[in-house]
Amino acid sequence: MLDLALKGSKRYWGWLVLLLVIIGAGFGAYVVQAIEGLTITGMSRDVSWGFYIAQLTFLVGVAASAVMLVLPYYLHHYKTFGRITILGEFLAIGAVTMCLLFVIVDLGKPERLMNVILHPTPNSVLFWDMVVLNVYLFLNLIIGWCTLECERKDVPPPAWVKPLIYLSIPWAVSIHTVTAFLYAGLPGRGFWLTAIMAPRFLVSAFAAGPAVLILLSMLVRKISKFDPGKEAIQTLSKIVTYCIILHLFFFGLECFTVFYSNMPSHMSHIIYLYFGYHGFNTMVPFMWTALLCGLTAIGMLIVPKWRQNEKLLAIACVLVFICTYIDKGMGMMAGGFVPNPLHEITEYLPTGLELTISAGVYALGILIVTVLYKVALTIKEERGE
Amino acid sequence: MSWDRRKFLKAAGVGALAGMGWQLLRPGALDAAELIGKYSPNPSQLAVKPGGNWGMAIDLTKLDDAARQAAAEACNIEHNVPHYVDAEGKASKQDIKWIWEAEFDQAFVETENPYAPSAVLHNKVLVLCNHCQNPPCVRVCPTQATFKREDGIVMMDMHRCIGCRFCMAACPYGSRSFNFKDPRAAYFNEKDPKTGQPRLQEVTSEYPTRTKGVVEKCTFCAERLAVGLQPACVAAAPGVMFFGDMSDAGSPVRAQLNKRFSIRRKPNLGTEPQVFYLI
Numbered sequence: 011m012l013d014l015a016l017k018g019s020k021r022y023w024g025w026l027v028l029l030l031v032i033i034g035a036g037f038g039a040y041v042v043q044a045i046e047g048l049t050i051t052g053m054s055r056d057v058s059w060g061f062y063i064a065q066l067t068f069l070v071g072v073a074a075s076a077v078m079l080v081l082p083y084y085l086h087h088y089k090t091f092g093r094i095t096i097l098g099e100f101l102a103i104g105a106v107t108m109c110l111l112f113v114i115v116d117l118g119k120p121e122r123l124m125n126v127i128l129h130p131t132p133n134s135v136l137f138w139d140m141v142v143l144n145v146y147l148f149l150n151l152i153i154g155w156c157t158l159e160c161e162r163k164d165v166p167p168p169a170w171v172k173p174l175i176y177l178s179i180p181w182a183v184s185i186h187t188v189t190a191f192l193y194a195g196l197p198g199r200g201f202w203l204t205a206i207m208a209p210r211f212l213v214s215a216f217a218a219g220p221a222v223l224i225l226l227s228m229l230v231r232k233i234s235k236f237d238p239g240k241e242a243i244q245t246l247s248k249i250v251t252y253c254i255i256l257h258l259f260f261f262g263l264e265c266f267t268v269f270y271s272n273m274p275s276h277m278s279h280i281i282y283l284y285f286g287y288h289g290f291n292t293m294v295p296f297m298w299t300a301l302l303c304g305l306t307a308i309g310m311l312i313v314p315k316w317r318q319n320e321k322l323l324a325i326a327c328v329l330v331f332i333c334t335y336i337d338k339g340m341g342m343m344a345g346g347f348v349p350n351p352l353h354e355i356t357e358y359l360p361t362g363l364e365l366t367i368s369a370g371v372y373a374l375g376i377l378i379v380t381v382l383y384k385v386a387l388t389i390k391e392e393r394g395e
Numbered sequence: 396m397s398w399d400r401r402k403f404l405k406a407a408g409v410g411a412l413a414g415m416g417w418q419l420l421r422p423g424a425l426d427a428a429e430l431i432g433k434y435s436p437n438p439s440q441l442a443v444k445p446g447g448n449w450g451m452a453i454d455l456t457k458l459d460d461a462a463r464q465a466a467a468e469a470c471n472i473e474h475n476v477p478h479y480v481d482a483e484g485k486a487s488k489q490d491i492k493w494i495w496e497a498e499f500d501q502a503f504v505e506t507e508n509p510y511a512p513s514a515v516l517h518n519k520v521l522v523l524c525n526h527c528q529n530p531p532c533v534r535v536c537p538t539q540a541t542f543k544r545e546d547g548i549v550m551m552d553m554h555r556c557i558g559c560r561f562c563m564a565a566c567p568y569g570s571r572s573f574n575f576k577d578p579r580a581a582y583f584n585e586k587d588p589k590t591g592q593p594r595l596q597e598v599t600s601e602y603p604t605r606t607k608g609v610v611e612k613c614t615f616c617a618e619r620l621a622v623g624l625q626p627a628c629v630a631a632a633p634g635v636m637f638f639g640d641m642s643d644a645g646s647p648v649r650a651q652l653n654k655r656f657s658i659r660r661k662p663n664l665g666t667e668p669q670v671f672y673l674i
């Protein structure tokens with residue numbers, strides 16, 4: 011089936027070349043990092059995880075959100091999603107690949123990566139995160155590829171994929187829960203030490219992922235003959251609406267607990283993020299942007315008439331994306347590490363090289379999604395859907 | 396005179412003593428003998444009972460500038476701890492720290508109160524890895540590169556560490572440092588920001604230097620304990636820092652803890668730090 015990705019328009023090839031150029035730049039920057047060490051990043055003794063791990067956290071959410079298509083279709087036989095589940099599964103493959111790459115570029119000794127397998131350590135959440143992410147990657151590869159191939163041949167999928175599909179549903183939840191446990195189980199990090207971390211991660215993922223899917227569906231409709239369907243997009247938009255509301259609601263719950271209890275080691279991080287702490291306020295404009303985008307998006311999505319207007323819906327989806335991206339892709343690390351355990355403040359901003367490497371990883375992930383989508387769309391077009 | 400068992404043992408004992416005497420007098424042995432006199436308690440006491448664990452006490456009332464500097468310097472030299480400065484000559488945010496000075500309210504977050512004697516509040520504290528009995532750093536490490544030894548020391552295997560820095564996120568005391576760059580280059584190539592000249596830092600050949608990409612921290616001087624020596628910082632601050640077996644009521648550290656009230660950093664986290672501060 012992969013041969014379908016080899017026949018494409020000029021625009022398609024141009025896009026791939028652009029991605030390859032970015033991947034090349036990212037790789038070049040990574041070579042510099044490999045030689046110099048992680049000193050080329052903005053990370054420090056106090057903020058020991060930065061942009062890379064933040065992207066991992068965000069993208070795990072995007073990957074997990076495939077379940078928002080798979081679950082209604084396979085468990086509730088919601089036929090409308092049948093046409094586009096493959097888009098969710100293929101998006102998940104790209105997202106998980108990026109997650110794994112972001113872990114690797116973050117390692118100080120990537121050549122020793124296999125130590126995680128050579129010395130398996132069940133008490134480490136990172137060990138489990140690696141396990142669940144890899145299994146999820148393979149589940150989606152097998153399920154996506156197999157169902158698509160059957161669709162092409164016009165035969166029902168073989169019986170053995172069904173159990174895998176059912177397994178992929180809780181598995182999607184597990185990848186984001188385990189990723190939340192990376193943070194939520196650490197004593198002395200007040201911002202992360204909260205039982206609501208996993209649910210917060212899940213709802214923000216189920217807002218961001220479907221928002222991305224809506225935008226992708228609109229794009230797909232523009233550049234191919236395949237139409238995911240207005241109804242599918244509308245159903246997704248309802249999911250986005252509920253989840254972005256929950257996202258902000260959960261943040262409100264967090265704020266209540268933290269500020270009503272008045273415990274300094276829990277308050278200081280949120281104060282730092284939203285108001286600045288002892289004059290350090292790098293994150294303040296970002297966090298308020300996120301909050302305002304979230305609130306505006308809710309306003310736009312909650313009114314059915316506006317939500318049904320696809321132009322407004324697209325804008326709302328972008329706002330949802332910005333809101334959840336800043337929250338997880340930036341605030342999660344900065345808020346967790348600042349102030350440090352000695353209540354000192356070391357601020358963090360990624361460096362140019364760090365961003366270039368990250369852009370390279372994103373480009374590679376997008377390349378994978380592009381190629382997979384190309385295959386899927388060509389098959390859908392062949393079948394005249 | 397018949398040689399019974401007792402007499403034989405006595406004679407053997409004298410012989411052994413003579414042998415030990417020779418051991419001390421033979422060329423080059425003097426340094427060791429000097430060390431025995433220099434460090435208290437006698438290094439022969441430096442063994443931990445089975446099931447016991449090492450611990451440290453620091454007397455905050457006696458911890459002055461001189462003691463702090465001597466202790467920190469002893470550790471830095473002994474272990475080739477590299478130091479980086481930023482363009483302004485201040486400690487770089489990617490610096491390596493094994494033992495360092497912190498303000499009282501930083502070391503004891505949420506323990507300070509506004510009415511404590513200013514001698515306590517305004518005196519700096521020495522902080523280092525606490526060799527916790529329930530160490531979160533060990534719990535999270537995905538490769539067991541950080542592990543707990545039977546004698547309580549939380550140890551690092553720098554040949555196994557993958558540099559994921561999960562342990563740094565997990566340590567609630569900021570005790571861990573990551574080699575963002577090659578520390579070996581730092582000894583010879585780091586430019587002094589003031590003079591622009593390469594800054595040569597002496598390398599202690601007895602202790603291994605590290606590579607970039609791994610995490611490191613205080614090891615309670617495991618290498619010195621193995622040969623019967625006190626930790627370098629303790630040796631450099633006699634009467635201020637104490638070290639010994641926590642399970643032995645007669646150990647110097649327990650003797651201090653019996654007499655004086657002591658506090659630990661963040662006891663509410665359940666990590667059971669084994670570094671105690673006498674106040």
Ligand code: SF4
Binds near residue numbers: 526533566
């Ligand atoms: S102080 Fe930190 S590094 Fe040391 S044992 Fe405790 S948790 Fe681990």
Ligand code: SF4
Binds near residue numbers: 555
């Ligand atoms: S950085 Fe090294 S010691 Fe720390 S958790 Fe990772 S592998 Fe373990």
Ligand code: SF4
Binds near residue numbers: 470471494614629
């Ligand atoms: S015990 Fe040894 S390694 Fe630890 S701070 Fe003291 S001198 Fe350094």
